[in-house]
Amino acid sequence: MTEPTKPDELDVSVPHSARVWNYWLGGKDWFAADKAAGDAYCTKYPDMKYMVRESRHFLVRTVTHLARECGMRQFLDVGAGLPTANNTHEIVQRIAPESRVVYVDHDPLVLLHVHAMGDSTLEGAMDYVLADMRDTDLVLDGAAKTLDMSRPIAVVINDVLGHIVDWDEALGLVRRLVARVPSGSYLCLSHSTASDAKHRAVQEEYNNSGAIPYIMREPEVTKAFFEGLDLVEPGFVSWPNWRPDANTGRTTERAGWGGVARIP
Template sequence: MSHQMPEPHGPKPHSARIYDYYLGGKTNYGPDRQVAGQTLGVYPNALTAARENREFMHRAVRYLARERGIRQFLDIGTGIPSAPNLHQVAQREDAACRVVYADNDPIVLTYARALMSGTPEGATDYIEADVRDPGRILEHARRTLDFERPVALSLVALLHFLGDEDDPQGIVRTLMDALPPGSAMVLSHGTDELDIALRKVVDVYQSQGITVQLRGEREIRQLFAGAGLTLIEPGIVATCEWHPEMEDGQDGMRRPAGSISPSEVGCWAAVGTKPGV
């Protein structure tokens, strides 16, 4: 299936392309930049928050590959490719790592070639799909991933784009129920418990038709508990506080410990594992 590139001013703003702007990418359009500009007006830390989300993902993937021996990853809500991508981080740890990406923005598919440039020993694949259809994602992922072996599910900066009516708890449970013991979930999620300015971000996004629902630490904990997962220490913390020692300096800026405060990142982060092995 092929997709034509949209006109520069044509597409409606999309969270993946707004996020790309925050990360300094070029795959965004006027409507995306307009929302990003309005967001920065009410929440100047948006750029820092996006970078810290990305750095958290890198550290979590590295931790799971290095410390837990996981060699398979399912990344939903992939976004516009921004090196290093998840498969590059994982395949630095073991070239045989296998990764499946999923996103619901057709423009991401246009750039998916960057997500397919993995090592010959490993494998990467991409599906255009929405997290609200976990069954379709799982069916496709089985073509590349062995569901008899542990898989790390990555839901980084994704579930806050689902309202309660979308049943994020049920989606997480469906995804994790399909994965074997020893699997893991990597999650970050916007919250107003670290900075109430995030409430104004919700207003900006929702004025453009983008659903955003912030959740608190208790609700994040329930997402893990409801799927039968055990949190890895240090539990639920700000993105900048999750295993900072796992930075390696290759995936972005190396910063002194403590140089970023939780109030600057606006997201809870956690990793949990499925018991049984």
């Protein structure tokens, strides 16, 4: 795996969304500003602690399905965020050790942690691309060093598109990626939505705090990411309603929605 470059400067006084989520998920890679922002958010909107877990469990279940039921052996995890437990390569390589996984993120700190969390299985591969996910040429060219771009790839975009404020830009990013992977590939995508007016107000306050903003979008809008694709059952649904298992927990209909779709 490529040796990452250590970031020269890191402003720990400003909360970072990846580190805040890491804190919420019980990780260890956060600073005081991230903890303060995360605690303030959950004090005003306690259901957030359930939502972040539902988002993570959605990733675990969908990636498991892709590896076990769909036979996918190549994964491109776009906007990976800071690793915690049950990361994409760990999940799929437990099922199929020969699986190959590439993580993408624009933050060098994230990719330092991806490098530090351990190597792939001997049979498979794990690497990363340092790139803004909007630069799809850079993302795919980097992924091609590890993945066979002539064979199906599962493109995983879990709850990061809200960081792209412009809707057309977010939609265009997904469509460019879908257009560049082979037929028989899959798109696994989720997006947060506001549960209620109070949630929207707390999120707006967070966005105005100086942290990297996240734009909530309604499922009626975000379903457009799957236009022209073949959604697998149960379709585009709220996170906990996508093939729930014993670890899914309670149902929050408006927490976030997602789905898995085959690319024709």
